[in-house]
Amino acid sequence: MNLFKKAALASSIAIGLSLSASAWAENIAIVGAKIHTVSAAGIIYKGTVLIKDGRIQQVIEGTDVPSGYRTIDAEGKVITPGFIGAATSLGLVEVSSSAGTVDAQAEPHAISTVGAALDVQYALNNDSTLIPITRIEGFTSAATGLGGSDQLFLGQGAFITLATTYRPVLKAQAFMKLNVGNSGVDNNGGSRAALWVAINQSFDEAKFAKSYAMDPSQNWLGLTTMADAKALIPVLDGKMPLVVNADRAADIVQVIALKKRHTDLNIILASGVEAWRVADELAKNNIPVILDPESNLPGAFDQIGATLENAARLHKAGVTVVIGMDTHNIRLATQHAGNAVANGLPHSAGIAALTINVAKIFGMDEQIGSLESGKVADLVIWSGDPLEVTQTAEQVFIQGEQIDMTSRQTKLRDRYLKRNALKPVGYTRP
Structure with missing residues (x-):
């Protein structure tokens, strides 16, 4: 060799x-x-x-x-x-409404009380018919993770190749998912007053776990399980990106505050329908945004500020923009990037939002x-x-x-x- x-x-x-x-x-x-x-x-x-x-x-x-x-x-x-799928469930779902097993959804399990320990690398199926459909539309790799869970965190996602292989994982435990928007709130106490206390408690326990003997012989009485706390340590240290779904400006401000409390956090904002309203703060705190630039009408009360110019305004403010929708139909992101360009995003930034920007935020830019x-x-x-x-x-x-x-x-x-x-x-x- x-x-x-x-x-x-x-x-x-x-x-x-x-x-x-x-x-x-x-x-x-x-x-x-x-x-x-x-x-x-x-x-x-x-x-x-x-x-x-x-x-x-x-x-x-x-x-x-x-x-x-x-x-x-x-x-x-x-x-x-x-092109790189920035927010997908590829390899984890075939038909989301199937009566059978859907690996993109996770139910409560004793190993995890807050969902951080869940790890999708064990659930991937590269025989999914959705992968070749995505592949022939110009996508060659993707970040994939759970699409739903009743728990606080949506587990650890993986970065995969869309090549024809039974070993698709390029990077296991590539990111942690967290939803602080309406659906995340609904599944965790029904109010942000409960959800954010639970988030802060989880990270405080992970911080404590760094210097604690984490083995079954020890008593652990936290909100999280030992497995959850261990999984959150690399997130707390900034070694594993934290992908946080949030739409309304008030929620995004809380996400920024979370990074200020834990300065090593490597936060990626996802969805971000109203991200343009706090674009300068996102740029100042070096928080990239994965967004669907076609959100132009409120789908809920946390999306009142939806606009087709979201991507262009974020880019102008200096925010790293990534085009992606949390869906197995990620191949549509190409069209969405084109619409973002039609609404003010420079063409070169539209291409970057599907390629190098995605690679950078997931730490894959030295390879792809x-x-x-x-x-x-x-x-x-x-x-x-x-x-x-x-x-x-x-x-x-x-x-x-x-x-x-x-x-x-x-x-x-x-x-x-x-x-x-x-x-x-x-x-x-x-």
């Missing part, structure tokens, strides 16, 4: 394990496209991406290709880094999120501007591998477009 491979594998054991053998086997040159590097190199208007050993070897201007590469002509096309030498070759060839709803992902590469651009949806489409009219629909096969 050469030194380049050793260095690449050492930088991320999880990514190295998930790379398939075929990804290492072929060197590829994608030639002639407009390339959004989402790096200091900016946009290259006619360039070449060289892929070697599953990683980006080089991004260059012009169309000269060294020997030993299979060439893909992308003249007139657009290349971006693979931009097209730079040494990074994992997650990228997409688009028919045109990816933020235009009429354009499509023509070819997706994950970890340097050219993926099959089919999904359950495309197979159903082809089945009924080409069916044998002499046979009943149920007996027709592609």
Whole structure:
């Protein structure tokens, strides 16, 4: 094994394990496209991406290709880094209303009284039909976590690749989820007067647990279980991001105050319908925002200030903006980013909100999120501007591998477009 491979594998054991053998086997040159590097190199208007050993070897201007590469002509096309799902339940849910097991929902269990100990890495199923549907729309990785729980915290989420592998986890225990909005309040005492006391108590217990012998022989009489307290320690130390759902400005102010009480917290605000109202404070406290920029009408009394200009106003104030919806339909985020651009967000910021900004907030930016030498070759060839709803992902590469651009949806489409009219629909096969 050469030194380049050793260095690449050492930088991320999880990514190295998930790379398939075929990804290492072929060197590829994608030639002639407009390339959004989402790096200091900016946009290259006619360039070449060289892929070697599953990683980006080089991004260059012009169309000269060294020997030993299979060439893909992308003249007139657009290349971006693979888009990243910032708030999803991918791999945890197939049909959310199923009468069977839905791993995106968690019920009370003795191991956890506040939900912090819950860990989705054990629940992931990469055979979910939602993953190829998302993949062929230009998404190559995602942050995934519980979508619902009656407990205070929604457990620890994971960062996953959307490659075809039974080991999708790139980063386990990648973030902790907490909901301080209306639905979170409803599940935890019915009033913010109860919810915030419980949050503060949980972090106080985690702080105490750092110097306490956390083993079954010890008495532990806290609000949290030992497992919860242990899980909250890396959050308290800032090693695990805390993704906090909040919409109304008053709730967001409380989130900012939480960070001031525990200065090491690495807080990511999610949803943030009224975040623009406290944009300067969010920027000052270095709190990024994952938002759905299409929220323009109040869905509840904590969303009165909804506006289509939310993303643009946050960006102007210096807040790191990420486009994402807490849904398994994360592929719609591309269209939503386009609408944010139509309402004042710069185009380059719209692309960044789906790529490098997501990678940064989850600590994955040394591996993915931009097209730079040494990074994992997650990228997409688009028919045109990816933020235009009429354009499509023509070819997706994950970890340097050219993926099959089919999904359950495309197979159903082809089945009924080409069916044998002499046979009943149920007996027709592609």
